[in-house]
Amino acid sequence: MRRLSRNLVAICSTLALTAGLAACGGGSDEAGGAGDTIVAETAFNLKTIDPHRQFEFTGSTIDNAIYQTALEFEDGDLTKPTDGLCSYEMSEDNKEMTLTLKDEDAKFSNGDPVTADDIVFSFERLQGIKGNPSFFLEGVKVKKVDDKTVTLTSAEPNPALPYILPNSSIGIVNSKVVKENKGTTDENDGAEQFLNENSQGSGPYKVEKYDADSQVVLTANEHYNGPEPKYKRVVMRNVSAETQLTDIQSGQAQVAFDLNADQAKQIDESMGKISSLPSTRSLYIFNNTDEKIGGPAADPNFRKAVMAAIDYDKLTDLAGKGSQRMASLVPNEFVGAVPKDEAPERDLAKAKKLLQKAGYDGEKVPFHYSSDQAVNGVDLAQLAETLQAQLKEADINLDLKPAPSSTQLDGFRSAKQPMGIGTWGADFPDPTNYNVFIPGGDVADRVNWKDDPKLKKLADEAAEAKGDARDAAYAKLFKATTDTAVWIPLVQPVSTIAVGSSITKFVSNADVSFDFAKAE
Amino acid sequence: MAEATTAPHDAPAASASGEADAAQRIKPPKLHPLLRFILIRIGISIILIWGVTVVTFLLTNLVPTDPVAAILGDRAAADPEIVAQTREKLGLDQPLLVQYFTYLGNLLQGDLGVSNQTRTPVLASIGQVFPASIELGIGAILISVLLGLLLGLLSALKQNSIVDHAIRTLSLIGISAPTFWIATVAYFVFFFKLRVVPGAGRLDPWITPPPKVTGLYTVDSLFAGQMATFANALGHLVLPSCVLALFTIGLLTRFSRSSVLDIIRLDYVTAAKAKGLPARTVVFKYIFRGALVPVITVVGLAFGSLLSGAVLTETVFAWNGLGQYAYRGATTLDLPVIMGVGLVIGVVYILVNFIVDLIYGFVDPRVRVR
Numbered sequence A: 001m002r003r004l005s006r007n008l009v010a011i012c013s014t015l016a017l018t019a020g021l022a023a024c025g026g027g028s029d030e031a032g033g034a035g036d037t038i039v040a041e042t043a044f045n046l047k048t049i050d051p052h053r054q055f056e057f058t059g060s061t062i063d064n065a066i067y068q069t070a071l072e073f074e075d076g077d078l079t080k081p082t083d084g085l086c087s088y089e090m091s092e093d094n095k096e097m098t099l100t101l102k103d104e105d106a107k108f109s110n111g112d113p114v115t116a117d118d119i120v121f122s123f124e125r126l127q128g129i130k131g132n133p134s135f136f137l138e139g140v141k142v143k144k145v146d147d148k149t150v151t152l153t154s155a156e157p158n159p160a161l162p163y164i165l166p167n168s169s170i171g172i173v174n175s176k177v178v179k180e181n182k183g184t185t186d187e188n189d190g191a192e193q194f195l196n197e198n199s200q201g202s203g204p205y206k207v208e209k210y211d212a213d214s215q216v217v218l219t220a221n222e223h224y225n226g227p228e229p230k231y232k233r234v235v236m237r238n239v240s241a242e243t244q245l246t247d248i249q250s251g252q253a254q255v256a257f258d259l260n261a262d263q264a265k266q267i268d269e270s271m272g273k274i275s276s277l278p279s280t281r282s283l284y285i286f287n288n289t290d291e292k293i294g295g296p297a298a299d300p301n302f303r304k305a306v307m308a309a310i311d312y313d314k315l316t317d318l319a320g321k322g323s324q325r326m327a328s329l330v331p332n333e334f335v336g337a338v339p340k341d342e343a344p345e346r347d348l349a350k351a352k353k354l355l356q357k358a359g360y361d362g363e364k365v366p367f368h369y370s371s372d373q374a375v376n377g378v379d380l381a382q383l384a385e386t387l388q389a390q391l392k393e394a395d396i397n398l399d400l401k402p403a404p405s406s407t408q409l410d411g412f413r414s415a416k417q418p419m420g421i422g423t424w425g426a427d428f429p430d431p432t433n434y435n436v437f438i439p440g441g442d443v444a445d446r447v448n449w450k451d452d453p454k455l456k457k458l459a460d461e462a463a464e465a466k467g468d469a470r471d472a473a474y475a476k477l478f479k480a481t482t483d484t485a486v487w488i489p490l491v492q493p494v495s496t497i498a499v500g501s502s503i504t505k506f507v508s509n510a511d512v513s514f515d516f517a518k519a520e
Numbered sequence B: 001m002a003e004a005t006t007a008p009h010d011a012p013a014a015s016a017s018g019e020a021d022a023a024q025r026i027k028p029p030k031l032h033p034l035l036r037f038i039l040i041r042i043g044i045s046i047i048l049i050w051g052v053t054v055v056t057f058l059l060t061n062l063v064p065t066d067p068v069a070a071i072l073g074d075r076a077a078a079d080p081e082i083v084a085q086t087r088e089k090l091g092l093d094q095p096l097l098v099q100y101f102t103y104l105g106n107l108l109q110g111d112l113g114v115s116n117q118t119r120t121p122v123l124a125s126i127g128q129v130f131p132a133s134i135e136l137g138i139g140a141i142l143i144s145v146l147l148g149l150l151l152g153l154l155s156a157l158k159q160n161s162i163v164d165h166a167i168r169t170l171s172l173i174g175i176s177a178p179t180f181w182i183a184t185v186a187y188f189v190f191f192f193k194l195r196v197v198p199g200a201g202r203l204d205p206w207i208t209p210p211p212k213v214t215g216l217y218t219v220d221s222l223f224a225g226q227m228a229t230f231a232n233a234l235g236h237l238v239l240p241s242c243v244l245a246l247f248t249i250g251l252l253t254r255f256s257r258s259s260v261l262d263i264i265r266l267d268y269v270t271a272a273k274a275k276g277l278p279a280r281t282v283v284f285k286y287i288f289r290g291a292l293v294p295v296i297t298v299v300g301l302a303f304g305s306l307l308s309g310a311v312l313t314e315t316v317f318a319w320n321g322l323g324q325y326a327y328r329g330a331t332t333l334d335l336p337v338i339m340g341v342g343l344v345i346g347v348v349y350i351l352v353n354f355i356v357d358l359i360y361g362f363v364d365p366r367v368r369v370r
Helices: A002-027 A057-066 A116-128 A132-137 A175-180 A192-197 A241-250 A261-265 A291-298 A300-309 A312-319 A348-358 A380-392 A405-413 A431-437 A453-464 A468-484 B002-010 B017-026 B033-061 B067-071 B080-089 B096-108 B122-157 B162-176 B179-193 B217-223 B227-264 B267-274 B279-309 B311-316 B322-331 B335-363
Strands: A037-042 A071-073 A081-083 A086-090 A096-101 A140-146 A149-154 A205-210 A215-220 A233-238 A272-278 A281-287 A364-370 A397-403 A419-425 A487-491 A494-500
Touching: A037 A057, A037 A241, A057 A205, A057 A215, A057 A233, A081 A086, A096 A116, A116 A132, A116 A140, A116 A149, A116 A175, A192 A205, A241 A261, A241 A494, A241 B179, A261 A494, A281 A291, A281 A300, A291 A300, A291 A364, A300 A348, A300 A380, A300 A487, A312 A380, A312 A487, A364 A380, A364 A405, A380 A397, A380 A419, A397 A405, A405 A419, A405 B067, A431 A453, A431 A468, A453 A468, A468 A487, B033 B096, B033 B335, B067 B080, B122 B162, B122 B227, B122 B279, B122 B311, B122 B322, B122 B335, B162 B227, B179 B227, B179 B311, B217 B227, B227 B279, B227 B311, B267 B279, B279 B335, B311 B322, B322 B335
Parallel strands: A037 A233, A364 A397, A364 A419
Antiparallel strands: A071 A081, A086 A096, A096 A149, A140 A149, A205 A215, A215 A233, A272 A494, A281 A419, A281 A487
């Protein structure tokens, strides 16, 4: 038996030694050091990094570092598009945009210069392949005028175009190489896989390794005509939010994208700092206007009662520091936003009066939401439960109907849900992006909201407004939309990015969540 | 009832002796029992695999939601033309039966389809992530077999002592503690606080993986002679393997303990002791070997469950394996991925069971096929 114990000790010692040896090997730099690499972590929602197909946060963040765009937002100011690869001019009637190639030194990662042909091909490919972001240039005719000039013509006035072009989905690709690799401007395009593994942009980085499930590695583009990035490599890893917190605090990662308000609070100041940006997402309640489906929610008085029963300050507490009240679905930083001080307020007495008017007798109203989804750290299940408790104080009974987001989205789109939580992320920072919520728009269809002459008139007026008047016209339209309480704006959450203390200088704004090329 | 009991009597008599001789003459040469056993098991396994394809296909397609909605963004989903095109491109406009036969036909040609989300062939992706799970699974199974058997043996030999109670309590904790919680706590303590293991992932992020031979970083780095990468990969393997092994250690400890206790009372063990054989011989050659048989089943099943059950461990440790791939497939309603992973895990289970049955015979002569 003594021998048995000796063997046991020997085996355990071997195990411990192996673990020890392995742990010592943690600092290996056989294939490159950590010094010139930024490790960024996010829970992947990556489908592709083909710029003309990508439509999710991860793909967009990566493509921001790879592709240059015709126009940009300087310093994240979403109200003023500025020159990128091109300068621009809009015609008086907002129907024609002239782009002039400005950045003549711009070169793709293989050294080819960026030309007007590349811009035309990129725009036409985006339109023709009918991917998720194709709608950006829907109805726009693209034409090369000369080697430096391209025109974009729309049948209807299109004042949103300058706000659309900075989107990384409209990145300019090397047309020659993409065409050589099955790239076309129609649905037969077969260059997606090629573009995933061999990016063809003129931005500060190019792709070194692409794995949609685990990580994407970027390496500096030696032909980039801007300042040389200090960090030569970027490793974007698929990591859960819990692990991101530990990694940023230990120095294992330099950027973490998915921390919620509580996690952000836990970061030790010596190990990292938080960059809080206004999110371009809106959280709202939807009410179905069809009486057969919506039940009480179809009654304007009931909807307004709900709006008056919500404690909005508690919702901003829930969403964390930096989150904001909303007076409409348009985020506060956009042209056309309704000033925050006009946001709805809680008034329980008013709510009860309105309920009486609506003839509501406390019946349960099914309330749908995605139980597995968090929007900028706001857990929708927690939000739904909070709303249920708040509305209960006004004697409104919500019957919570949680579902996985894929199922929930399906139900909402089929216009059969009476009430629930909706979310909207801006495709581009222009109020026209929110026209889908006005009767006749795609999202309005989901609550069977077909007609509202007053809103239609305001929408027509806003569409014709120019310059500074545009801001006021859209604000008027969306204030009137909020007043119907078909959509009840809840909160504009905050986008939190944790940056490790090894990075002393960085750019992080509402346009580019983290600019890898400018980090020092 | 009466008919049933009388039926055998109504049947014709066995056969005349002449017929029996003829039958014997045309009988093919007898297959070796082991070969026959293997062939039958292969046949059963093929039927089982077909069953797995039916079940995974049906379950995945009966989910009451539209995968096209999950694939398309809000804007594209609002355009009926794009929705119809996507449905047609994915073959979702076909009747379910047609879809199944297309799936089966492709499967027979080794085609598991293409991920709806990433447009990457599922087989290629599984080939990419499978070695990661195998590496983790092997690590976990080695740790759990070694510790589970030893602790079980020790617990049985020291029955009702403090050691026994301590081991039993620990095994209970191993079985009942939620893996996700253990993984998070272990990562926090051993990586963040004590710094004895490296961080999440299979390698430090700035290290380039070794050239792919097997896909197992520890093995491939050895092939490439990259010792530092090997040490790094091994270091990254230690903590997730231990966490993943905890459940199996608990299970194996309990199984091997009760198995040893059963064997220890048998006559041949008493006889061996009475003959004055050394304790080590009695324990390892007589008790331990006899106790192994039921334990092998647990190890076999544990290996399958390690592959399928590593989802949460892989998520915490950013371990890009089959579990994480399956999780992503499920949350994005990526049907080809869900079916592909389901099939692979089913095949692994069936294969492991088959191997376990074969190993039985080698370990225990009593169940050997004659």
